Amino acid sequence: MNTNNNISKAGSAKSFWLKIYKDTSFPSFLVLVMIVILNVILQPNFFSVSVVRTNFMTFTPLILVTIAQSIVIISGSIDFSAGASLSFFTCMTAFFMTDKNVALVIILGFTAVIIGNGFLNGFMIGKLRLQPLITTYATQAIMLGFAMYIMPVAGGYVPRFLYKFYNSNFLKVLPVPILILIIGVAIWILISKTTLYRYIYAVGGNEEGAYASGINVSNIKMFAHVIASIFIGIAGICILMLSATGEWRSGSPYLINSLAAAIIGGISLRGGKGDVWGAICGALIIGFLNNIIFFARVSSYYQIFAKGMIILLALSIASIPKLFEEKYKF
Amino acid sequence: MKSFEAVNVKKRFDGVIALKGVDFKFEGPKICGLVGANGSGKTTFAKICCGLVRRDEGEFFIDGNQVDINSPIDAKKYGIVLAHQNLSLIPDMSVWENIDLGHEERRGRIFFNNKKARETAFKFLDDLFHREISIDTKIIDLSPGCKQMVEIAKALSQNSKMLILDEPTAALEYSHVERLFKKIHELKDNGISIIFISHRLWEIIRICDMVFAFRNGEEAGIVDFSKQTRDENLIVPLVTGTKGYEINNTKSCQKDFKDAENILELKDISFKNKLKNINFEVKKGEILGIGGLQGQGQEYLAMLIAGAVPLYSGKILLENKEVRLKQPIDAIKKGIYLVPGEKTTDGLFMDQKIFNNVVFPRFSLRKDKFFLRFSKLFKITDNIIGKTSLVPAKRDIIVSNLSGGNQQKVVFGRWLQFFPKILILNDPAKGVDIQARNDLYRIVKELSEQGTTVILYATSNEELISNCDRILIMFEGQIVEEIQHEDICHEKIVASSLRVGGEVEHKQ
Numbered sequence: 132m133n134t135n136n137n138i139s140k141a142g143s144a145k146s147f148w149l150k151i152y153k154d155t156s157f158p159s160f161l162v163l164v165m166i167v168i169l170n171v172i173l174q175p176n177f178f179s180v181s182v183v184r185t186n187f188m189t190f191t192p193l194i195l196v197t198i199a200q201s202i203v204i205i206s207g208s209i210d211f212s213a214g215a216s217l218s219f220f221t222c223m224t225a226f227f228m229t230d231k232n233v234a235l236v237i238i239l240g241f242t243a244v245i246i247g248n249g250f251l252n253g254f255m256i257g258k259l260r261l262q263p264l265i266t267t268y269a270t271q272a273i274m275l276g277f278a279m280y281i282m283p284v285a286g287g288y289v290p291r292f293l294y295k296f297y298n299s300n301f302l303k304v305l306p307v308p309i310l311i312l313i314i315g316v317a318i319w320i321l322i323s324k325t326t327l328y329r330y331i332y333a334v335g336g337n338e339e340g341a342y343a344s345g346i347n348v349s350n351i352k353m354f355a356h357v358i359a360s361i362f363i364g365i366a367g368i369c370i371l372m373l374s375a376t377g378e379w380r381s382g383s384p385y386l387i388n389s390l391a392a393a394i395i396g397g398i399s400l401r402g403g404k405g406d407v408w409g410a411i412c413g414a415l416i417i418g419f420l421n422n423i424i425f426f427a428r429v430s431s432y433y434q435i436f437a438k439g440m441i442i443l444l445a446l447s448i449a450s451i452p453k454l455f456e457e458k459y460k461f
Numbered sequence: 462m463k464s465f466e467a468v469n470v471k472k473r474f475d476g477v478i479a480l481k482g483v484d485f486k487f488e489g490p491k492i493c494g495l496v497g498a499n500g501s502g503k504t505t506f507a508k509i510c511c512g513l514v515r516r517d518e519g520e521f522f523i524d525g526n527q528v529d530i531n532s533p534i535d536a537k538k539y540g541i542v543l544a545h546q547n548l549s550l551i552p553d554m555s556v557w558e559n560i561d562l563g564h565e566e567r568r569g570r571i572f573f574n575n576k577k578a579r580e581t582a583f584k585f586l587d588d589l590f591h592r593e594i595s596i597d598t599k600i601i602d603l604s605p606g607c608k609q610m611v612e613i614a615k616a617l618s619q620n621s622k623m624l625i626l627d628e629p630t631a632a633l634e635y636s637h638v639e640r641l642f643k644k645i646h647e648l649k650d651n652g653i654s655i656i657f658i659s660h661r662l663w664e665i666i667r668i669c670d671m672v673f674a675f676r677n678g679e680e681a682g683i684v685d686f687s688k689q690t691r692d693e694n695l696i697v698p699l700v701t702g703t704k705g706y707e708i709n710n711t712k713s714c715q716k717d718f719k720d721a722e723n724i725l726e727l728k729d730i731s732f733k734n735k736l737k738n739i740n741f742e743v744k745k746g747e748i749l750g751i752g753g754l755q756g757q758g759q760e761y762l763a764m765l766i767a768g769a770v771p772l773y774s775g776k777i778l779l780e781n782k783e784v785r786l787k788q789p790i791d792a793i794k795k796g797i798y799l800v801p802g803e804k805t806t807d808g809l810f811m812d813q814k815i816f817n818n819v820v821f822p823r824f825s826l827r828k829d830k831f832f833l834r835f836s837k838l839f840k841i842t843d844n845i846i847g848k849t850s851l852v853p854a855k856r857d858i859i860v861s862n863l864s865g866g867n868q869q870k871v872v873f874g875r876w877l878q879f880f881p882k883i884l885i886l887n888d889p890a891k892g893v894d895i896q897a898r899n900d901l902y903r904i905v906k907e908l909s910e911q912g913t914t915v916i917l918y919a920t921s922n923e924e925l926i927s928n929c930d931r932i933l934i935m936f937e938g939q940i941v942e943e944i945q946h947e948d949i950c951h952e953k954i955v956a957s958s959l960r961v962g963g964e965v966e967h968k969q
Contacts, residue, residue: 325571325572342513342532343533
């Protein structure tokens with residue numbers, strides 16, 4: 132088509148590289164490459180299937196929670212209850228699970244997460260316009276309290292085949308954690324083709340403008356939370372299969388890690404900026420980072436210290452292009 | 462739309478009455494002009510019509526049927542679309558996504574159709590503005606004029622029955638205005654009514670079928686051009702409320718500054734491809750105009766002198782001493798003040814009181830002791846409010862509740878508390894009514910008599926002609942012409958802006 136030719140005329144080689152350079156996820160991708168190289172050096176048999184599988188057994192839930200967190204942050208909100216939702220899910224399912232009702236319990240738990248994390252937060256933040264940070268902090272406390280009530284000490288029952296399944300290869304080639312990750316990312320790709328996706332960016336970028344364009348802002352804010360809760364639910368299943376118990380502490384590290392991952396991945400806390408691919412890079416960075424610290428044989432006394440330093444370093448490297456951009460703006 | 466009627470529309474914001482009860486009625490597809498001073502309620506009325514602001518009282522009738530408009534979604538249902546002044550674009554989205562937003566081209570019910578959306582966006586932009594903006598640019602990288610173009614294209618691309626254009630021409634240049642007018646006539650022929658809001662009376666007179674004048678939140682009168690002649694003098698008294706009214710169009714008594722001392726000199730200033738080898742000097746007390754077509758680097762030049770463009774090459778001499786301006790505070794400390802082009806984002810703290818907006822610059826300049834003496838600061842603020850004749854004259858009003866002209870007065874007024882050596886005005890009269898504009902330029906002239914140098918960039922040539930002692934014309938980042946005071950006239954400015962008769966150093 133004639134108009135089409137004119138539109139895509141700018142797609143020359145130079146603008147292609149410029150586009151990549153200007154992409155919000157580019158810096159985090161660079162950091163990821165650096166960290167992977169470091170990891171390859173330190174971790175033996177890095178590319179063997181079993182090592183990849185063990186790695187992704189812990190990475191997959193983090194990546195999924197980070198996707199959830201990113202969607203919510205892009206819509207201009209924040210989810211402090213992500214970690215507690217995971218704990219809530221594992222405690223609930225492990226408490227009720229027997230050998231016979233696995234699917235039913237998982238579906239019920241999944242629904243509970245979507246209602247508790249998604250609709251409840253979304254209703255209060257979108258419809259009632261409550262402040263997101265404090266609202267989700269409160270729901271976090273409620274869900275954590277509930278999880279502690281039904282399972283004060285770690286326990287419950289998870290059938291053997293469930294955690295065996297997570298630690299195996301699908302059709303003998305594809306590690307199951309990666310399969311789950313692919314399913315999650317596929318869901319995201321599907322969502323990113325809908326109008327809802329663009330509305331989420333619009334609402335996060337300029338709420339008034341979105342309203343003026345005839346977008347139902349409160350509904351979009353709510354649906355951002357609901358969609359995010361789907362990913363949290365999937366991550367919950369992964370954690371359940373990974374830890375094979377229900378514990379109210381199991382989800383808590385994922386909250387801060389997902390926030391860190393999203394921000395290293397170029398998602399702006401002001402909303403409307405950044406994309407989920409960057410956030411996935413960010414989550415992988417955080418994941419590999421734990422590996423590096425472990426395989427570099429850092430004494431356990433200094434591990435947390437080292438982790439903090441490396442996160443700061445990763446964040447600063449990821450922020451360098453932004454620093455330049457702001458200075459070059461005029 | 463056969464008829465549209467609004468009856469007794471009322472609105473008040475925080476105790477400030479914006480609309481006292483407006484009646485608005487027209488029949489048949491028509492182009493209706495809407496004029497009024499800043500703060501007369503034009504924009505509020507437009508926003509109420511499209512559901513963006515909820516009315517306190519009032520009823521709407523479309524084709525005789527009563528309709529209830531409470532949100533933009535309702536308005537969309539009835540086909541009422543507003544092209545906003547500076548509101549509805551999402552900064553981090555590309556041009557085509559913004560044009561598409563809210564009425565997406567879809568494939569099925571939920572998936573969107575990017576290819577078609579891009580084509581539509583391209584079509585509408587191309588129609589009006591001939592490929593001056595790439596549809597893949599992000600809004601945040603566009604100049605105010607281009608944003609306005611996108612805003613208009615966005616409104617046009619929707620299937621509307623009534624289109625409200627809120628000061629569409631304020632940031633547009635002449636050739637674009639012409640094309641917009643042509644498009645408006647086309648729309649009218651297709652049965653779409655248009656409400657056209659503008660401060661420029663000649664535009665209203667040219668294209669409108671009838672004119673509604675607003676004053677202080679009321680309808681002050683209607684001029685129907687099918688019955689009355691197209692004459693400015695019929696409209697002006699309705700807007701100002703007084704019979705006699707003089708347009709400040711006389712040439713100022715331009716002075717000769719050949720012997721005055723240099724205050725600012727720019728030598729070989731370049732910045733990326735935006736500014737190329739800028740050389741000029743300004744004398745003390747001079748009013749220097751910068752003209753030319755829109756987006757030829759004038760805004761960058763203004764920003765550069767104000768210290769907001771750190772990475773320039775070349776030299777800036779202030780009072781014959783070289784200075785390096787790395788950030789705005791460097792310029793402010795030296796007495797160079799900027800009134801930015803986009804007041805809402807670059808000039809004001811919109812959610813703060815007038816008082817706070819006025820005193821903030823004092824803190825960065827460390828004019829006060831650690832503990833503030835509020836009585837003194839209140840006095841300074843009141844003084845500025847008086848000088849600029851701000852309405853309402855209360856220092857506690859939140860700035861976002863003020864009208865555009867009064868907001869500009871706050872931006873402008875806060876520099877009056879210091880003695881500006883150089884004042885840079887970036888299109889100060891954009892979206893400002895005649896009265897406020899005259900107030901502003903009156904103060905500018907007073908300042909220049911006291912020895913302030915003023916650098917004025919304005920999109921309207923009339924403002925340059927009536928105020929400047931000397932005008933520089935820019936084209937593609939270069940100064941192509943210097944017009945001395947005896948030669949200043951409209952034809953000369955237009956000719957040199959368009960590079961008529963001059964050799965065009967343009968490679969395409």
